[in-house]
Amino acid sequence: MKNNEIRNKLIEKGLKVTPQRMAILEAIIKLNNHPTAENIIDYIRKNHPNISTATVYKVLDALAEKGLIKKVKTEKDVMRYDAFLEKHHHLYASDSDRIEDYLDDELNEILEKHFEKKCIPGFKIEDLKLQIIGKFTDKNAPK
Amino acid sequence: MKNNEIRNKLIEKGLKVTPQRMAILEAIIKLNNHPTAENIIDYIRKNHPNISTATVYKVLDALAEKGLIKKVKTEKDVMRYDAFLEKHHHLYASDSDRIEDYLDDELNEILEKHFEKKCIPGFKIEDLKLQIIGKFTDKNAPK
DNA sequence: CTTTCTTATGAGAATGATTCTCCTTTAATA
DNA sequence: TATTAAAGGAGAATCATTCTCATAAGAAAG
Ligand SMILES: [Mn+2]
Ligand SMILES: [Mn+2]
Ligand SMILES: [Zn+2]
Ligand SMILES: [Zn+2]
DSSP states (O other), X not given: OOHHHHHHHHHHTTOOOOHXXXXXXXXXXXXXXXXXXXXXXHHXXXXXXXXXXXXXXXXXXXXXHTTSSEEEOOSSSOOEEEOXXXXXXXXXXXXXXXXXXXXXXXXXXXXXXXXXXXXXXXXXXXXEEEEEEEEESSOOXXX | OOHHHHHHHHHHTTOOOOHHHHHHHHXXXXXXXXXXXXXXXXXXXXXXXXXXXXXHHHHHHHHHHTTSSEEXXXXXXXXXXXXXXXXXXXXXXXXXXXXXXXOOHHHHHHHXXXXXHSOOTTXXXXXXXXXXXXXXXXXXXXX
């Protein structure tokens, strides 16, 4: 992803362009396995040694707020971030911190159809997230 | 739920019976909307004013470990606990902390069938949790 | 019922991811 | 280039949870 594409994403969303924001958004895109704030900070500090953790958290919130990234909850007390914006679910390793994207349009359709038919009284659905928990049998590090 | 039923649950799982454990397990069952540790502590302290927060967290972990309760993750940095042990999913309010149980055997079947047909290469599924996010349209407090 | 042994509890300190405060710097705009 | 609102930096604060370690109390045996 070129610098200018990242810059434009920020501008499109009305976010002031700063080196910190550029670096953070670029980092999440590069570190493509749902990095933590710490992962992002480590990566960025190579080229940008003085960035503050507070800034990173503030920028991450701003990017998530504007829909440029998504937050991914985990079993542990650590937030993870996702630059992949299409509707998708996640595979969670039960024996490690690995999280992988799971795309399945057929599943989305099935779910949508199911809840069209079977409304939930007193509840208006806005989003469905399927957490698929299990074990990765290929021991490859996440790409 | 009678005292003796609670006592027997502990004994069945090989947990030493203590007043603290009795009180905590009873509290989660009574406070039936996915209480936090704090909710549980507040409830218990009425009759058991000296219980320590550390004890509560340790007992909650022990009960979850033995399968007498389940932990429920939320969007916020607070764990919630569930005494309802049948397989079920959860309705999460997007505008409050309310969480309600959602039972749907048809959904479970559909999901099971889907993933039987459509295996995920390199991954062995152990559990599926559907997070249903939306708005409660009846403003009733959780029962 | 008492001893013994093991495990649980209580009080308070520590942890650690995240947020806050407050002052300084900077991007955008004219 | 000057103006101004917004963003960044440093470090303290927060707060749910965990840890430490001294004390208490179940359970099993005698
Ligand atoms: Mn924590
Ligand atoms: Mn925390
Ligand atoms: Zn993802
Ligand atoms: Zn539940």
